[in-house]
Amino acid sequence: MAAEAERTAVPPAYPCPPTRRRGETLERAIFDAVFDQLQAVGYVGLTMEGVAARAHTGKAALYRRWPRKEDLVVDALEHALPSPSNLPDHGDMRDDLLDLLRRMTAMLNSPAGCALQCLMSETERDESFARLLHERVKEPRKRMFLDLLARGAARGQVRPTAATPLVAEVGPALVMQRFLADGAPVPDDYVVSVVDDVVMPLLRP
């Protein structure tokens, strides 16, 4: 009887959001809630319900767009990182590199960076998530640095043999190591030093 009642019970109404929010504002609140949940309960503990509650929205709104929590988490990270469609273009190699490395650092120094750190450690054994993170988050950002170098080489600002994936990796690897070793914030003078004392000397024609 109890089971029957359970089956026929009307599902509880989701709490109404305090205001109707659309598009970017709601998306921003959801992504912030993702980072908040990642820090508070980790990836394993993160639930669609928890994110919805934290973002003051309904669970259904989340499921409509993100069928699985991994899609939501990866979208949130991707959104916090520099977009590959928006490569810096100051006409100067140093300025472009510094701009892109600063954008990456700003993400690490934000709640998204802290969430990324939790995530990297927790999902290390989750191969399917690690692959998603690699394809959607890491690879496109690596590619951005390589694209900067290739463009610099085409303009004669970069020694052509230096426009390689390995050299492109140097700046982000140093910033990431510093972040993992000492935590946030990675100071701006460190980023400047990485560009001026390491990356630029490798690129000069």
Place this chain on the structure above:
Amino acid sequence: MAAEAERTAVPPAYPCPPTRRRGETLERAIFDAVFDQLQAVGYVGLTMEGVAARAHTGKAALYRRWPRKEDLVVDALEHALPSPSNLPDHGDMRDDLLDLLRRMTAMLNSPAGCALQCLMSETERDESFARLLHERVKEPRKRMFLDLLARGAARGQVRPTAATPLVAEVGPALVMQRFLADGAPVPDDYVVSVVDDVVMPLLRP
């Protein structure tokens, strides 16, 4: 009555080790057991009992030397890494760098590297352990790379302004990032490429 019996019961004898082992052999078995336990149950799950059982030794033997598990874990890691008292000295900057970076990579490619990865993620919020890891494991190895550069500069093999902590960090940071991104093994041709295509070009006088 049962409780009374429990309180007065003779503690169970520890299983006898299959053979009497002394010094290095026993130490090696203990450190191997530490890495094994770190991979199997993580740092939080690792116990002196578990390590003793896995190494076929008594818990008392462990406690005599390592009062706390953090001391044991840090000693095990330190032992698996290149020793600061044994800086490579081939008389050639490239050979020295490649030697040291290969030793570091060999550790990452071993069970100790896998254990280190678990450890880094799990102890991220344990400030006291993170500090111990920093002081006893990370800093002395960073220092080794800097010492190599300083010696190279003194010999005229390295541009003096390149013998800095930041430049010293480049090789290890790239190998570490590769390890964290793609897991073990980090291939030797990657290590060679880091030395020849990135670090050496930064050092040339």
